[in-house]
Amino acid sequence: MQYQFDKIIDRKNTNSVKWEPNVLKTMFGDEEMLPMWVADMDFKCPDPVVEALVKRAEHGIYGYADIDESYYEAIVDWNARRNNWQLDKSWIVFTPGVVPAVNYLVQTFCKTGDKVIIQNPVYYPFSMAINNNGAGIVLNPLKEEAGDYVMDYEDLEAKVKDPRVRMLILCSPHNPVGRVWRKEELERLGEICLANDVLVVADEIHSDLIMSGHQHTPFASISESFANNSITCVAPSKTFNLAGLQVSNIIIPNDKLRKEYQVTLENNAIRHPNTFGIVALEAAYTKGEPWLEAVLAYIEGNMDFIKKFVDERLPGVTFKKPEGTYLAWLDFRGLNMDQSSLEKWMQRDLKLALDEGYIFGSGGEGFERINAACPRSLIEEALGRIERGIKALNSK
Ligand SMILES: Cc1ncc(COP(=O)(O)O)c(C=O)c1O
Structure with a gap:
């Protein structure tokens, strides 16, 4: 494959709002969170863009x-x-x-x-x-x-x-x-x-x-x-x-x-x-168009992966594949948690930094927004944590 969307690129020490440990600590209380919140991608942008920027940077003025x-x-x-x-x-x-x-x-x-x-x-x-x-x-x-x-x-x-x-x-x-x-x-x-x-x-x-x-x-x-x-x-x-x-x-x-x-x-x-x-x-x-077509196919694959995982392994959670955006809007209302318990569970127990549904205004309560523009293994990790979390809740 020409593009390596599966590759995990370390974004720490790049001033990333999403990944910088001090930002995670301030926003979510822990620097070891898995961040899937703010809407940027964990993929490198198209090579022609990098090349054009490097060329311009080399000009030096x-x-x-x-x-x-x-x-x-x-x-x-x-x-x-x-x-x-x-x-x-x-x-x-x-x-x-x-x-x-x-x-x-x-x-x-x-x-x-x-x-x-x-x-x-x-x-x-x-x-x-x-x-x-x-x-x-x-x-x-x-x-x-x-x-x-x-x-x-x-x-x-x-x-x-x-x-x-x-x-x-x-x-x-x-x-x-x-x-x-x-x-x-x-x-x-x-x-x-x-x-x-x-x-x-x-x-x-x-x-x-x-x-x-x-x-x-x-x-x-x-x-x-x-x-x-x-x-x-x-x-x-x-x-x-x-x-x-x-x-x-x-x-x-x-x-x-x-x-x-x-x-x-x-x-x-x-x-x-x-x-x-x-x-x-x-x-x-x-x-950048060939890269865009490839990244869209990869993101759609991530959405299909989430759909299958949620349907088969996350009782109490529902998900409808989006028609657009790289954001997955997962419905946790079936777990019957109030908003603050859901947020604490995500952050403190599962160590997931997601966008809480309620921040999008009324109608968002009980949802979590997951940014799916990342290597599939990170999505698998996040969903695995939710699966283990639900098992733990159900065994109480
Ligand atoms: C609907 C919408 N508008 C605007 C933005 C941000 O735009 P900008 O970074 O150009 O200010 C976002 C980022 O997530 C968005 O989802």
């Missing part, structure tokens, strides 16, 4: 950088090829990270007291961005239906009627529940938002991580009116494991909205991209 045509072309070509989405390069606004972008977007389009809808359980920095920038959160919880998640349109229709609701943050694909929203689902949501003058911020950072049999639909690609009433956040960071390089792109087809966003960036002195970020993005989007 790392002064202020600017973006050139080839950067924009790489993004336009990638989206046309992978998602059948034809962007105009003038719509692309560089921003150093999707989370910073979501914060700047709330700053730009919400006044104090305005409200923003999120679909919980959902990526928790959305709530932080809303709260920290003076807006209020309105919940449009996802519904559990036949072991899966769907949007609650009746609830959404009711909530958008509040004139203070200005924005909806859509997570597409959805972290943590792993749904890849179908075009019809997005259409229904988009029509409701359009009719009620609610701006859609589509966080599509996971849009390249799609499992077989599913297809990502960029929200803005559905119609011109959706494009004009939306802002899409994309990045190569999840796709190619480049999160530490802080490069993301905010796609704003509507001229007026784009200008307003650019003023906020200006006011926050966000101007020059990271030198290495732009080099990595271009190499990844132009030469």
Whole structure:
């Protein structure tokens, strides 16, 4: 095999948020935890990216950088090829990270007291961005239906009627529940938002991580009116494991909205991209596709492995294979533990550093999010600990 995704690469002493012992001690109380929480991969990124970065590093001068045509072309070509989405390069606004972008977007389009809808359980920095920038959160919880998640349109229709609701943050694909929203689902949501003058911020950072049999639909690609009433956040960071390089792109087809966003960036002195970020993005989007196909197949294999293991060996736990993302959302409610006992059990007894479901907001209680972008042996180790833990609980 050309790629060695099974190989365990020691990430200690690389300032890794996920693996650094002092971070694990601070966050989870023990430096010997097996970390499968924060969403980055334990795989080396594609060789052409490493080669491009090494070449740039060898130049030895790392002064202020600017973006050139080839950067924009790489993004336009990638989206046309992978998602059948034809962007105009003038719509692309560089921003150093999707989370910073979501914060700047709330700053730009919400006044104090305005409200923003999120679909919980959902990526928790959305709530932080809303709260920290003076807006209020309105919940449009996802519904559990036949072991899966769907949007609650009746609830959404009711909530958008509040004139203070200005924005909806859509997570597409959805972290943590792993749904890849179908075009019809997005259409229904988009029509409701359009009719009620609610701006859609589509966080599509996971849009390249799609499992077989599913297809990502960029929200803005559905119609011109959706494009004009939306802002899409994309990045190569999840796709190619480049999160530490802080490069993301905010796609704003509507001229007026784009200008307003650019003023906020200006006011926050966000101007020059990271030198290495732009080099990595271009190499990844132009030469990283074979690696992406291979890593997706490996991750899907990990998901199948988890599914089989949970079904056969973890009584009280259920798991539905995600349609997208590399995040596995495991349901532990069948163990009948309250949230704090579940968390203590995971951390103190099993030494697993996972993302507790409750941090994603209501509806997440009783779940654990496992990052499956790692060598399969680590997943086997984690699930083995859970299996032994359940046996111990049942023998009490
Ligand atoms: C939905 C979602 N948005 C944004 C991010 C982080 O984006 P960035 O690192 O570009 O700030 C993540 C990371 O897990 C995510 O899951």
